[in-house]
Amino acid sequence: MDRDSVAVSGVGAVSPAGLGVPALWRAVEDRRVLTGPVTRYDLTGYPTQRAAEVPPGAIAALDSLVPPHESLAARYLAAAALEALGDAGLPAQRRRRRLGLFVGTVMGTRPLLDRAIGRGPLGVADRAWARPDELLTAVRQVVTVDGPAVLLAPGCSAGNEAIAAGAAAVASGEVDVAVCGGADELSLEVFAFFTSMRALAADTIRPFDAGRRGTMPGEGAAVLVLERAERVAARGRAPLAHVLASASAADAHNLTQPHPDGVGLIATIQTCLDRARVEPDDIDWVCAHGTGTPANDAVEARAVAKALGGRRRPVLSSVKGQLGHAEGAAAVLEAVVGVRALAHGLVPGNVTLLDPDPECAGVDLVEPAGRRGPVRRVLNQAYGFGGAVCTVLLGKGTPDAR
Amino acid sequence: MPASVAVRGVGLRLSEVDDLDSLARRLSAAPAPAAVRRFAAPDTVLAPVERGVYGPVEPRVPARAGARGLRGTPHESLLALASAASSVDGARGPEAAHEPARQDTRAPDDTTAVVWASSTAGLPEYATACAEASTLDPGFVAPALGPASAYNGPAATVSIRLGLAGPNLTLTGGATAGISAVAEAMRLIVAGDASAALVGASATVTRWSLTAANDHLTPAEGAACLALDLAGGPGIQLRGCHRTDLVQATARVIQAAARPETRPDGLVVSTSDTALVDALASSQPFPVWHVERALGDLGAAGGLLAVVGAAALCAAAGGTFVAPGERDPKRPTKILALAVEPCGSTASMEVSSS
Structure with a gap:
């Protein structure tokens, strides 16, 4: 491993499993399905009423961790950033180092407007919903940012784009520390239009299942702290993982439908392999976008099978069956799960899979129990409405890393 | 980069x-x-x-x-x-x-x-x-x-x-x-x-x-x-992006202005803080243009318009950008585009014609 490579030195997460990466990883290991009835909004009359919420107790616990802000996503992000910097052994507030903030989101602070949705004319409370920069307000209060503060909103590839941008800033020397995050909160607006598009599952998200009926919104935030590996070593710590490569492309096809051949996804996977100089068989886990919609999963499975055609079928699973689709936070939450998978030697399973879709036969769908064994490289892929695709390849940290 | x-x-x-x-x-x-x-x-x-x-x-x-x-x-x-x-x-x-x-x-x-x-x-x-x-x-x-x-x-x-x-x-x-x-x-x-x-x-x-x-x-x-x-050939070039906080960005502008070899020919600023623009304009030995004053408030687009505005000023000063080599530049021009947010986050980029 190149000593100058970009290392993951800390991770943080706020998820439907609660506060912290340990809660998230425990839920993954325990195969808990975290989707359930929505409590934050009144969904009376909606044909489906389930999503993956950050539990009320966890939200209440944020009060003692981060400054107040109307936007839950802003507070999730601040909490995840503090956890990740603490995990990396870095003080959150110190000048004279170059720290950059790279954050992906889909809706940012806009869901503040959702709270006015009721019966009759829409009320309008504060104005932070019309100010995207407000998403970074809480994290800026607790973390000293003296480098770039970049808010990326390219659709659901957002989290991976934040990792890619931060990793590049570390590699180029623009920053010493990149705080790469993703954040979104449950949006009734998203729930309403997903309902109109008939994209929501009524009971369970079943990625890659022949009987999959749709996805469900999720929420949360996750952060990877990235630094040069030598900088981590100089503090006497071991990297948790490495960012081996990233690649971005677009389908240039349709606002809501993936390209039927998954051209953007295939291009980014191949570029990641080329950049990291690894073969398809070297990928131990493909952490799929896997939303559970009929439109997505077959296209994704075919594209992965094509891009990673080796001696064996690519090993693939989606954690969205457990976590829901946290939009801008999704890819970073999945990257955090990937970092833990590398450390613990566990490929998470497709927990809700009952009847594998024959159209997904080109990939090796991980059984619900998951698989124990060496995990050296994880390919994390993300894309969404608009056609933007970003794929990140993570590699194992040193053996003594947690 | x-x-x-x-x-x-x-x-x-x-x-x-x-x-x-x-x-x-x-x-x-x-x-x-x-x-x-x-x-x-x-x-x-x-x-x-x-x-x-x-x-x-x-x-x-x-x-x-x-x-x-x-x-x-x-x-x-x-x-x-x-x-x-x-x-x-x-x-x-x-x-x-x-x-x-x-x-x-x-x-x-x-x-x-x-x-x-x-x-x-x-x-x-x-x-x-x-x-x-x-x-x-x-x-x-x-x-x-x-x-x-x-x-x-x-x-x-x-x-x-x-x-x-x-x-x-x-x-x-x-x-x-x-x-x-x-x-x-x-x-x-x-x-x-x-x-x-x-x-x-x-x-x-x-x-x-x-x-x-x-x-x-x-x-x-x-x-x-x-x-x-x-980059290749004559035309308008963009280089030297710096993303930092207001303190470091201001120090950078002052340092660049102090020496003739690094001094820009002008500064195009995008910010909602008109007092900051006035302060910059009063203390610098070069002209300062304010995107929001001239073009209005375009939010995130203001930063790009600082770059485009700097390109426009370079082109007006004799550079060429559409068809490289078609017109001889009269003189190299270097203009700094700067964006400053109320939270202090800043980004700058050097725009020049050659």
Whole structure:
């Protein structure tokens, strides 16, 4: 491993499993399905009423961790950033180092407007919903940012784009520390239009299942702290993982439908392999976008099978069956799960899979129990409405890393 | 990040601005009077307001982007598409404007990146979906509103309509997003993800955006797009992006101004803080232009307009950008574009003609 490579030195997460990466990883290991009835909004009359919420107790616990802000996503992000910097052994507030903030989101602070949705004319409370920069307000209060503060909103590839941008800033020397995050909160607006598009599952998200009926919104935030590996070593710590490569492309096809051949996804996977100089068989886990919609999963499975055609079928699973689709936070939450998978030697399973879709036969769908064994490289892929695709390849940290 | 990228074409859709020459003039002139318009948000408690704004701006989508299938496309996405298509036509010369629009559905092989900055994209669609969710039965929100209610409508529309399969990024937030967009595009070009880049920014004014508008600035709508590729030959070049806090950025400007060899010929600033611009203007030995004073408040697009404005001033000073080598530059010109947000986040970029 190149000593100058970009290392993951800390991770943080706020998820439907609660506060912290340990809660998230425990839920993954325990195969808990975290989707359930929505409590934050009144969904009376909606044909489906389930999503993956950050539990009320966890939200209440944020009060003692981060400054107040109307936007839950802003507070999730601040909490995840503090956890990740603490995990990396870095003080959150110190000048004279170059720290950059790279954050992906889909809706940012806009869901503040959702709270006015009721019966009759829409009320309008504060104005932070019309100010995207407000998403970074809480994290800026607790973390000293003296480098770039970049808010990326390219659709659901957002989290991976934040990792890619931060990793590049570390590699180029623009920053010493990149705080790469993703954040979104449950949006009734998203729930309403997903309902109109008939994209929501009524009971369970079943990625890659022949009987999959749709996805469900999720929420949360996750952060990877990235630094040069030598900088981590100089503090006497071991990297948790490495960012081996990233690649971005677009389908240039349709606002809501993936390209039927998954051209953007295939291009980014191949570029990641080329950049990291690894073969398809070297990928131990493909952490799929896997939303559970009929439109997505077959296209994704075919594209992965094509891009990673080796001696064996690519090993693939989606954690969205457990976590829901946290939009801008999704890819970073999945990257955090990937970092833990590398450390613990566990490929998470497709927990809700009952009847594998024959159209997904080109990939090796991980059984619900998951698989124990060496995990050296994880390919994390993300894309969404608009056609933007970003794929990140993570590699194992040193053996003594947690 | 590469040492520099070259500006190959510019597309502008701004109020009372047609080209780089008129943009350079507008930056230096006294602020234009703003037309008072009425803004309403039906099915909400928001009362209609009347406000002086720069706009409306007609998209005038060039033939390259095709005319069919654009009905229902949000206004901001149309402005973005129009400016992007114009920047491509500018980069390829006048005959390119007559190239047929993309018709086929095969995988596009053009790996040009689209990197866009906007604070307002999707906002009216998001708010309208909320209003519909509030007034209609569940499941009756117009399905087309949802996917258009995120920030990435402009970048997605440009990529899909022009067949650009390179990276597709959208930046949002404040004015630094417009300069960061150029920085991220440079990164994607040098990494090999993109062969070239269309870097643009846009803004629209609606009853919704006015709820968060600065009282002391004139809200504006419009779009601008730069066609960029790796530097080579004479023309307008972009280099030296620095993203930091206000303290370090100010120190950098003062240090650069102190020595003739590093001193820029001017500074174009995008910020809502007029006092900061006044302070910079009073203490520097070079002219300082203020994007928001001349063009109005365009949110995240302000940062990119600082870069485009600097390019316009360089071009006006004798540089050339459309057809490298066609016209001898009179003298090299170097202008610094600077974006400063209220939180202190700053981004700067050097724009020069050679």
